[in-house]
Amino acid sequence: MPLRRPGLLLLLLSGLQAEIQEMEVRATVGSDCLLSCVHPEREPFDLQDVYVYWQIDSTVVAYHIPQNNSSALADSRYQARAHLSPQSMEQGNFSLHLHNVTPQDTQKFTCLVFRKSWNMGRALNAVVTLRVAANFSLPVVNSSGTPQGQPLTFTCTSTDGYPQPKVYWINKTDNSVLDRALHNDTVSVNARGLYDVVSVLRVPWAPGTSVGCCIENVLLRQNLTGSGPAELSTGGSTDRITEHPDLPPRESSGALFGTVAAAGVAAGLGALCWVKRARCRRRNYTGAQVVAQEHELTDHA
Numbered sequence: 001m002p003l004r005r006p007g008l009l010l011l012l013l014s015g016l017q018a019e020i021q022e023m024e025v026r027a028t029v030g031s032d033c034l035l036s037c038v039h040p041e042r043e044p045f046d047l048q049d050v051y052v053y054w055q056i057d058s059t060v061v062a063y064h065i066p067q068n069n070s071s072a073l074a075d076s077r078y079q080a081r082a083h084l085s086p087q088s089m090e091q092g093n094f095s096l097h098l099h100n101v102t103p104q105d106t107q108k109f110t111c112l113v114f115r116k117s118w119n120m121g122r123a124l125n126a127v128v129t130l131r132v133a134a135n136f137s138l139p140v141v142n143s144s145g146t147p148q149g150q151p152l153t154f155t156c157t158s159t160d161g162y163p164q165p166k167v168y169w170i171n172k173t174d175n176s177v178l179d180r181a182l183h184n185d186t187v188s189v190n191a192r193g194l195y196d197v198v199s200v201l202r203v204p205w206a207p208g209t210s211v212g213c214c215i216e217n218v219l220l221r222q223n224l225t226g227s228g229p230a231e232l233s234t235g236g237s238t239d240r241i242t243e244h245p246d247l248p249p250r251e252s253s254g255a256l257f258g259t260v261a262a263a264g265v266a267a268g269l270g271a272l273c274w275v276k277r278a279r280c281r282r283r284n285y286t287g288a289q290v291v292a293q294e295h296e297l298t299d300h301a
Contacts, residue, residue: 006088021126026219027101029134029194031281033280037126039092040207047089051125052113054082054096056107062096064089066116072098076086094124103193106132134163134194135221139226141213156226163283167199172227178203178211187271202273 019040027033035054039045052064059075062082071079083097094113098105113124139158146152158165167185169178190196199213215224256273 010065019125021124022129023126023131023132026131026133027105028102029103029132029192030165031073031101032097032099033101033130035098035109035111035128035130036094037094037096037124037128039094039124041114042092045092046088049084049116051087051096051116051120052084052089053085053110055110055112064094070170095125096128098130101130101132103132103134105130106163132162133217134160134162135220135222136165136197136224138214138224139213139215139294141211141226149205150211151202151301152201152205154211154213156199156201156215157197157228158213159196159222160190160192161197161215161217162194163217163219163224164195165197166216166218167197168216169199169201170212170214172212173208173211201269 019039023036025033025035037054037255046099046258047064048066050064051066054061054063060073061078061136062071062074062084064084064086074082078098081099083099084094085097088095094111096109096111107129107130109127109128111124111128114120115123136158137160139156142157144153154169156167156169166189169183170176171178182203183199185197185199187195187197197215201211203209203211210227212228215226217224218220223284
């Protein structure tokens with residue numbers, strides 16, 4: 001059966017009912033990930049009898065059509081990165097192998113399996129939400145020389161993270177969070193599709209002022225902290241990672257999976273992928289918090 005418009009075929013068949021599997025997968029940028037679509041009974045399938053489609057809305061990601069090994073109908077962004085395994089499909093496993101995950105892959109993927117012997121009835125329907133994250137670089141805090149009595153200015157820079165971060169400045173004297181009105185945050189998207197952030201803090205002069213810049217990646221449930229004592233005239237320090245933030249509760253972030261080990265951050269994380277099924281129990285995460293005692297980076301290196 002030739003197929004010229006996969007999206008049209010799926011639309012025509014959308015009225016056929018099948019139990020929908022729903023799950024969530026989380027992966028880091030550059031990793032390989034598996035989006036699950038498995039028949040619950042794991043029964044054998046004849047590949048000449050099944051039509052398999054993975055899509056994002058009307059965009060075709062990957063597909064299997066009997067007697068057609070071409071991938072020409074798939075979107076060009078996925079032709080070289082999304083693959084189905086014929087051997088696995090014969091066992092009822094229609095999962096999608098997605099390589100080199102990018103921020104743009106933060107999408108809801110739909111898996112549809114039809115059987116020709118069922119008059120093209122739908123045998124399987126799965127929806128997989130992919131959420132993508134990337135670790136920000138350790139914040140670098142710079143402070144400019146300021147005459148005594150003049151306001152102090154600190155600049156915090158962190159790059160190559162995803163999704164968009166939250167930025168906090170901390171008064172290290174009492175570990176309180178400084179008012180957001182005191183700092184101006186600029187977040188931009190770089191050539192890799194990742195976020196860079198520059199935050200400029202201005203505070204009244206006071207002897208011995210010491211502040212910290214905290215970059216929070218809500219999806220990774222992780223804080224990176226850089227320090228900037230007022231006495232520095234050329235640069236601050238970037239010496240702390242907080243895996244379990246302790247700042248005063250703010251808006252709920254909805255993060256659903258565990259933290260990334262600090263040693264992995266310091267060395268550059270490898271490929272990571274997490275799966276969260278829809279019916280699993282969820283743990284609430286209340287956001288960043290001030291840490292009274294933080295781990296030095298050298299302890300994790």
